[in-house]
Amino acid sequence: MTREPEFRQWEYLTITQDARTGLVVALGGGVEAAGILQRHGFLNASPPPNPSHCLPHVMPADQRRHRATVASHALMSAGHSVYLAPALNALATPDAHRQAVVRYLVQLGQRASQASSCEEMAAVLTEIAEPEQGLLPLLRDIVVRSTLTWSRQSEAAGQDGDTADRLADATDTLADAAHDILRARNHAARTSPPPAPAAPAPAAGSAPSRPHRR
Template sequence: MNQHEPDFLVLEYITVTKDPRTGLVVAIGGTEKAADILQRTGGFLSAAGHHGTYHRLPHGLPVEQQRLKATTASHALLAAGHNVHLDPALNMLSFPNGDRDAAQRYLGHLAERVSAAETSSQVAEVLTEIAAPVNGLLPLTREVVVRAALAARALEGTPPGDELDHIDRLGDITHSMSMAARVILHARNHTARAPQKAPTPPPSTPRPPGSRRR
């Protein structure tokens, strides 16, 4: 089967990315020196497009091989002084738990906000982020548990009658999570309506006694 080369516009800087139409990892732009580095360090192949020459990895490489070659070539280009943009999805040096770390930072930030709250409305704002019906943390977590229960049931089937069905218990948990979200929202509404505590005025400084007249 003949492979047709896609068209890419050659740019002055080098972009290493994955073409969504073909699944090919391509490097667009650069000089002949950059092309030599791409070929030697990443195994890129030269290809002629309608807008000029570009470089791509061979067809059929596993995803991890694509990422390894793209990362190696990009860092070799950077070390040689070239301007390179590497698609983050191809960067093997990026943190695999980036989303998890961001979620943990977000939760820690919420805890800090509510600990430092000086008004009831500030507390209500944090409770809203936790239990908002669509984008709240608790409803989103419940959605994950629901999908996990459905996937587990589809993969494992129904257990024997005398065996405890832990997957069915996930359904009970999701109901409890929904009830917890409602309780938090009621608390949010109550907190938002609570009268704001007036700031305590600073203590007045006593006036010095007037001097006696002679």
């Protein structure tokens, strides 16, 4: 009977960022992995059987990403299996979600330029100002959240609330803009397409031509 290979979890490493503390931590690994991590700036946080390391929290964020990336490649070069959280990968390509948003906005602008009917124009304006999923209402929601966060932080720091007040004014401006665009959408949706031009009537007294005989 063939024996299954032994699996020792501590030989596998995970390098990630703790959601609660923000610490960049490396979980797992043996003595060799611990040496590699420590050579790349990681500090010993807990010994086996559940070994863990972390980068100093005072280290700048960009430097922590760089250290985590370099350490992960050093570990893999030494034969270790490593999972590096995508947010810590300094070699990662730009955010694909942001690129998708930019492409969508460019395509929406093209649709607005090429709209050939009131119906097509109304569809574009709907995507901009629809109350639930429109671009402007979603953008306003982001500014509202930013206003609340800024207000809490400035209050905790004993600062004045002028910036939070200006952000609050911006949310009102966005709401008014969405309302105006929605009214334009409704008007476009109610507008009937112009009737097709009628065929010209034959001139009075004209008779149909007869074919020539040979």
